[in-house]
Amino acid sequence: NAGVTQTPKFQVLKTGQSMTLQCAQDMNHEYMSWYRQDPGMGLRLIHYSVGAGITDQGEVPNGYNVSRSTTEDFPLRLLSAAPSQTSVYFCASSYSSTPQRGQFFGPGTRLTVL
Amino acid sequence: GDSVTQMEGPVTLSEEAFLTINCTYTATGYPSLFWYVQYPGEGLQLLLKATKADDKGSNKGFEATYRKETTSFHLEKGSVQVSDSAVYFCGLNAGNMLTFGGGTRLMVKP
Numbered sequence: 001n002a003g004v005t006q007t008p009k010f011q012v013l014k015t016g017q018s019m020t021l022q023c024a025q026d027m028n029h030e031y032m033s034w035y036r037q038d039p040g041m042g043l044r045l046i047h048y049s050v051g052a053g054i055t056d057q058g059e060v061p062n063g064y065n066v067s068r069s070t071t072e073d074f075p076l077r078l079l080s081a082a083p084s085q086t087s088v089y090f091c092a093s094s095y096s097s098t099p100q101r102g103q104f105f106g107p108g109t110r111l112t113v114l
Numbered sequence: 115g116d117s118v119t120q121m122e123g124p125v126t127l128s129e130e131a132f133l134t135i136n137c138t139y140t141a142t143g144y145p146s147l148f149w150y151v152q153y154p155g156e157g158l159q160l161l162l163k164a165t166k167a168d169d170k171g172s173n174k175g176f177e178a179t180y181r182k183e184t185t186s187f188h189l190e191k192g193s194v195q196v197s198d199s200a201v202y203f204c205g206l207n208a209g210n211m212l213t214f215g216g217g218t219r220l221m222v223k224p
């Protein structure tokens with residue numbers, strides 16, 4: 001199993017550009033989520049999905065879109081990048097939203113918006 | 115809404131010292147509580163968890179007890195090693211959302 005994979009590892013954007021952060025898992029997990037990690041603020045939930053075709057907003061959803069067309073993939077789209085979106089982004093997955101074994105995290109994508 | 119507060123770091127200790135990282139929470143209902151660890155350049159890994167009051171989670175010499183009366187879930191280890199240097203996140207799981215604290219960086223010196 002590859003676990004949770006994220007691409008790219010690093011990305012630099014200019015203000016106003018759009019891009020998609022990719023996330024995939026091969027563990028047949030129903031629950032997937034996106035977090036951003038900022039210094040001193042821990043991880044904050046952006047969006048999550050409890051299964052294919054179902055998504056919902058987390059704590060900080062503004063400026064981000066998600067879709068879940070398959071169980072394996074959960075891409076995060078930035079429609080018009082802003083410097084405030086400079087952060088490290090983590091994707092995570094688990095069998096359910098209350099997993100006994102915790103969530104599995106990807107290695108992260110470091111995004112800089114100039 | 116739900117929230118988690120943990121002590122700010124960095125925490126710097128010598129090898130074999132005793133570790134405590136404080137964590138308190140605010141939540142409605144009966145959340146599960148957990149600690150995750152993040153090693154440099156990596157994603158988070160579950161360290162331990164507890165699902166109900168008075169439960170003690172333990173792993174790799176770390177332990178934490180779910181204290182409902184004080185709404186706390188402090189992380190402890192009796193003798194830290196250099197390899198324990200990492201960032202530790204306390205959090206809670208209620209419904210479909212996980213809420214994390216701000217993280218505490220631990221540095222252990224030989």
